[in-house]
Amino acid sequence: MSYWHIDYQSKYQALTFEVTEVLKSIQSPYQKIEVVETPAYGKVLLLDGDLMLTEKDEFAYHEMLVHPTMFTHSHPQKILIIGGGDCGTLTRVLQHKMVEKVVLVELDEMVTQVSQEYFPQLVSSAQDPRVELIFTDGIKYVHNCTDKYDVILVDSTDPIGPAEGLFRLPFFQDCYHILEEDGILCLQSESPWIPELAELISQVNLDLKSLFPLVKAYVAAIQTYQAGLWLFQLASKKYNPLSNDIESKIKEADLKTKYYNSKLHYGAFILPTFVNEILNEPL
Amino acid sequence: MSYWHIDYQSKYQALTFEVTEVLKSIQSPYQKIEVVETPAYGKVLLLDGDLMLTEKDEFAYHEMLVHPTMFTHSHPQKILIIGGGDCGTLTRVLQHKMVEKVVLVELDEMVTQVSQEYFPQLVSSAQDPRVELIFTDGIKYVHNCTDKYDVILVDSTDPIGPAEGLFRLPFFQDCYHILEEDGILCLQSESPWIPELAELISQVNLDLKSLFPLVKAYVAAIQTYQAGLWLFQLASKKYNPLSNDIESKIKEADLKTKYYNSKLHYGAFILPTFVNEILNEPL
Structure with missing residues (x-):
């Protein structure tokens, strides 16, 4: 089941993108680490919900x-x-x-x-x-x-x-x-x-x-x-x-x-x- | 009452931003024309929901x-x-x-x-x-x-x-x-x-x-x-x-x-x- 992830750029604006699959979701001693699959960017790495890295760019x-x-x-x-x-x-x-x-x-x-x-x-x-x-x-x-x-x-x-x-x-x-x-x-x-x-x-x-x-x-x-x-x-x-x-x-x-x-x-x-x-x- | 407007960049990704007030919303013969107030960008002009112009940038x-x-x-x-x-x-x-x-x-x-x-x-x-x-x-x-x-x-x-x-x-x-x-x-x-x-x-x-x-x-x-x-x-x-x-x-x-x-x-x-x-x- 897909959903849209919201990546805040400031309190008032955000990038949002479709996530078709959560490939990994794990809590480290420092942060929540997720890898999600997206049609726009391929695989995306999120740390505490913030976009860190996308496969395509x-x-x-x-x-x-x-x-x-x-x-x-x-x-x-x-x-x-x-x-x-x-x-x-x-x-x-x-x-x-x-x-x-x-x-x-x-x-x-x-x-x-x-x-x-x-x-x-x-x-x-x-x-x-x-x-x-x-x-x-x-x-x-x-x-x-x-x-x-x-x-x-x-x-x-x-x-x-x-x-x-x-x-x-x-x-x-x-x-x-x-x-x-x-x-x-x-x-x-x-x-x-x-x-x-x-x-x-x-x-x-x-x-x-x-x-x-x-x-x-x-x-x-x-x-x-x-x-x-x-x-x-x-x-x-x-x-x-x-x-x-x-x-x-x-x-x-x-x-x-x-x-x-x-x-x-x-x-x-x-x-x-x-x-x-x-x-x-x-x- | 504020809401978040979604401006699609493609089918799979969008910019979204808070709208604190709809200043104008009118249907022309060609398109829906809106002007909204936003904390991120000041006044924003939307045509059929697509961001055209923002005061701040x-x-x-x-x-x-x-x-x-x-x-x-x-x-x-x-x-x-x-x-x-x-x-x-x-x-x-x-x-x-x-x-x-x-x-x-x-x-x-x-x-x-x-x-x-x-x-x-x-x-x-x-x-x-x-x-x-x-x-x-x-x-x-x-x-x-x-x-x-x-x-x-x-x-x-x-x-x-x-x-x-x-x-x-x-x-x-x-x-x-x-x-x-x-x-x-x-x-x-x-x-x-x-x-x-x-x-x-x-x-x-x-x-x-x-x-x-x-x-x-x-x-x-x-x-x-x-x-x-x-x-x-x-x-x-x-x-x-x-x-x-x-x-x-x-x-x-x-x-x-x-x-x-x-x-x-x-x-x-x-x-x-x-x-x-x-x-x-x-x-």
């Missing part, structure tokens, strides 16, 4: 979280992923041949277990010998970490509950310290279309700028995320994501992508005026 | 339908708008000082009457002495027209019912004939995220290319439209929308905008890979 989010940073860095060998238990981000990181080691720190092991069953095309990447999965709190991991990384990617849930600290200065400071001297931090940072999120986005920009010499935001159109437009914030110690030589590197790598490409690498950083205004950046 | 759609073409043309003096009875497109066209004459052809006069009452900030532009409103079928108007235009903007509803012909070759042929020899046609052409629309978008691209030497698609993020990503198709007899000199023209004009800007003029034409694939265009 996960590529847009994961490619855009991963590839802009990975191509900006000249030798991304040691990578830290915070969150991302579904392994969609991990899968794209491993497309980059230079990668020698990826540590993925996910709070909720059951997210990965459930994803392994329903999104094996993503979680199979966890079998790669370069990968280490650690199931613990990402904020604590980064705070206590003594290793150094070339790239940190923050693939978090919304900034409420356990993920809230991933959008705050102390976490960014810890990330800064465990990044190599030419390291890059990139985080997903929610939808600029939702007025309630504007202050958070603006504050993240200020906090990152207080630490990193080069901070730039970019966008991607992600149909199933809040209001369809998603922001990412990239903070770099050395490399400029708009450097001219990146286009040829992307073409050479010839990755299989469905969203990202060598021109879009630059195009994504060109923001609508209202997004620049939220960031307090000049046009 | 109409700027994204209207700026992006109008400004890329208007700045691409070197002297956009005579403009034809097909549809657009809410006058949001008209308002942006009149921001361009070179404009001498705008003819707006809307099928349903009651759309304009209702908009005048609830969106006066848009419909006030209809009082401009350069404007002529004609309430008739746009397809017939263009077919029988003996005037010539510099720019035609197609601000249509979805390609079902009366608007279907606005996405078809005979209409494009008629547009071609009434455009000056350096004229430009630009149409809104729906969401590339919706699989059911891919064939239409691809066919429009082929049809326009059979007539015009220069056809280019561009996108905008429009949160309240289907799946949040919107395509526009621009067909030009002479001017290239990616010409270098446009950036300085945009900066000089210094229009008040909330979405469009001089960098985004170029950025909007950089498409995600899956959109290029729908259009059968190389990257």
